[in-house]
Amino acid sequence: GDASIYELDANIKEESPKSAEAVQQFTGAKVLATASTGVQLDRCDAKLIDNSQVAREGSLQLLGKLRTKSGRSNLVAERRSTSMSCSDKLVRWGILGLQGCGLSDMIPDPIRFTTCVISKDPRNASNEKQKNALDRSFCQRIRKVVDTFGGSPNGDIVAFAKLIKVPTAYIVDRIFLGGKASMEKRRDDDNQSPNRKRKRNDKPMKYPPTGFSMNWIRSEKQVEVIVGARGIRQGKKPNSEEDHRRLESRLCRNQLQQLTKSGRSDSPNKQYDDWKKGVASTFAQNLRAELFHHGP
Numbered sequence: 413g414d415a416s417i418y419e420l421d422a423n424i425k426e427e428s429p430k431s432a433e434a435v436q437q438f439t440g441a442k443v444l445a446t447a448s449t450g451v452q453l454d455r456c457d458a459k460l461i462d463n464s465q466v467a468r469e470g471s472l473q474l475l476g477k478l479r480t481k482s483g484r485s486n487l488v489a490e491r492r493s494t495s496m497s498c499s500d501k502l503v504r505w506g507i508l509g510l511q512g513c514g515l516s517d518m519i520p521d522p523i524r525f526t527t528c529v530i531s532k533d534p535r536n537a538s539n540e541k542q543k544n545a546l547d548r549s550f551c552q553r554i555r556k557v558v559d560t561f562g563g564s565p566n567g568d569i570v571a572f573a574k575l576i577k578v579p580t581a582y583i584v585d586r587i588f589l590g591g592k593a594s595m596e597k598r599r600d601d602d603n604q605s606p607n608r609k610r611k612r613n614d615k616p617m618k619y620p621p622t623g624f625s626m627n628w629i630r631s632e633k634q635v636e637v638i639v640g641a642r643g644i645r646q647g648k649k650p651n652s653e654e655d656h657r658r659l660e661s662r663l664c665r666n667q668l669q670q671l672t673k674s675g676r677s678d679s680p681n682k683q684y685d686d687w688k689k690g691v692a693s694t695f696a697q698n699l700r701a702e703l704f705h706h707g708p
Contacts, residue, residue: 413479413497414527415549419537437535441479449478476548499549502528506554506579507703508696513636514668514688516696517676528581531588541581546581554578557703568695569702627663634663 416439437537445451445460445467449465451474453459460468466480478495495503509522528546536542554576561573624646626633637646644650644659 413439413499413549414476415499415546416441417473417475417549418533418545419541420535421448421537436473437533438473439479439497441481441499442468443474444478444480451477476553499542502550503553503557504703506550507557507576508700512668512688513696514665514672514698518672522575524577524579526577526579528579530581530583532583532585534587539585543583546583550580561702564702566702569699572699581590627661637662638663 418437420437431524443449443451444465445453445457445458446465450651451458453467456654457472458469460467478500481495481497506524507522509516509519509524511519511523528550530542530546532539533542555578558573558576558578561576564570564573595685606683623640625638625640626635626640638644639646642650643661643664644656647659648655650656650659
């Protein structure tokens with residue numbers, strides 16, 4: 413998302429066929445062009461994709477705007493992802509908390525992150541420029557929301573804003589195993605190998621993120637490793653619905669829904685969205701609406 417737009421080392425342009433554009437890191441996340449986002453398509457030479465509200469920018473990328481996750485630009489509107497970009501999710505979690513509406517009744521005090529640690533991109537022009545992108549993309553946006561909520565006529569929202577602490581972003585020199593920077597180093601090593609057969613159309617390779625994530629509980633020693641694309645625990649590939657149920661992550665929607673049902677006697681079987689609206693506290697729903705109406 414917005415956090416991946418930063419200046420690259422000038423030497424990078426020599427490795428790319430688009431030398432004039434290669435000095436800046438571009439994000440694949442598509443910008444939302446609506447009345448509420450205030451995106452002016454002519455400012456960035458952008459075009460709407462299949463009459464949707466999602467736009468693909470040209471030679472200039474806008475900063476600090478809502479985006480959807482990246483995807484193929486030739487997909488029709490109904491098949492495109494409507495998920496928020498990673499930067500936008502961090503903004504939402506930094507304000508409303510990680511627990512979401514579904515657990516807001518059980519966890520009234522939001523669970524927020526206080527720091528965000530990112531491995532340096534060896535292609536960046538400097539760590540400072542990469543960190544500035546992180547600060548701009550979610551730290552400064554969270555601070556703007558705190559200022560906006562602080563001036564609300566609703567006393568509960570003002571009190572809520574006072575409890576929000578703007579997180580701190582860090583860039584570390586260590587390259588995380590399985591991250592983009594680590595993958596880039598391995599590919600460079602492969603390219604220099606004398607046993608590697610060079611292809612005719614060798615081009616700079618893209619850097620896909622790692623496909624795994626981890627979560628753990630402080631009181632337990634076991635770490636759960638999740639396959640991000642499927643939302644299931646690492647293990648045997650599921651071949652049936654029973655396998656999917658067995659490999660469900662403890663953080664998946666179904667498990668969280670079952671958790672709230674266990675503590676309530678008035679929780680009949682419902683679709684996930686209907687259940688979430690039914691169990692969410694009124695204040696959480698109002699706060700979420702306020703954020704999306706006046707937020708960054």
